[in-house]
Amino acid sequence: MVSANKEMVVYCFDTLVAHYTSELVPPPAFDEGQHPLFVTWKKVVGGEPRLRGCIGTLEARCLFNGFKDYALTSALRDRRFPPIQAREIPYLECTVSILTDYEPAANYLDWEVGKHGMIMEFSDPDNTRRSATYLPEVAAQEGWTKTETIDSLMRKSGYMGPITESLRKRVRITRYQSTLYTMHYSDYVTFVKKTRGAAPLIGTRPYH
Missing domain, CATH: 3.30.1490.150 (Hypothetical protein ph0010; domain 2)
Incomplete structure (x- = not known):
């Protein structure tokens, strides 16, 4: 059974960052499969994470396309919230969920x-x-x-x-039931620096 993992969250952050920088999204570093999935974005201000978007699918989707689609859909098109702006990205926390059972x-x-x-x-x-x-x-x-x-x-x-x-x-x-994995943007930056040798173009300071 495929479980939610760090690489899936990294791929969601990569996808959202690329939306604002027009960079190519690095290829996903997790196994392909078909599962129901959700992507949740929260904004952490003053230590309290607040929901900024959560959308997914209850039907099985290819994980590569599914996370790419729902990373953006949940960030930009959750009707409960205004679209996430580029300057908010350094404050975001992302959770990926894979649904089972x-x-x-x-x-x-x-x-x-x-x-x-x-x-x-x-x-x-x-x-x-x-x-x-x-x-x-x-x-x-x-x-x-x-x-x-x-x-x-x-x-x-x-x-x-x-x-x-x-x-x-x-x-x-x-x-x-579900497995889930959560990562804050600061941990994403650390991971990218360590594995790719350079920080994302949207850095740890607010981007305007």
Whole structure:
């Protein structure tokens, strides 16, 4: 089984840096394969990482093209946030996730906080079909209970009506697990200097 690793995060940083410098992206240094994947960008200011973009695919994708596509999609086209600017790059932290072990849950409580991510599907009282997902680390990072996580997923799906126990019982949950790897831009710079002999063109000082 392929696990998330340092080279995948480096490739995502390479891709985002190249978007602003017009340099060629160095070839990926990890094995090709087909897996569902996510790329998450956070901006670290004052020691507190804040989400700046998180997009991926629940379907298996070629890892090379998948990370290249979603590194940019999550950085520039997450509708919840303005696009990441070049000057923000030195403050970024990147996490790559590879999703595994998809299985149906027996009910909305049939999963473990910190272990399982979830794909939720349901029809709301107006018979609109809705779906949303959270990666395994989200509920634990937010300090949510299982019920709070389910309710938040309903809101993420766009449902703004009343949340009742009967509605929770009607949701379909597919749970999954993931491996992930996180790296801050400063560690990326250190890695690039060590392995390529020169720092990225977007350096450790803000780039305008």
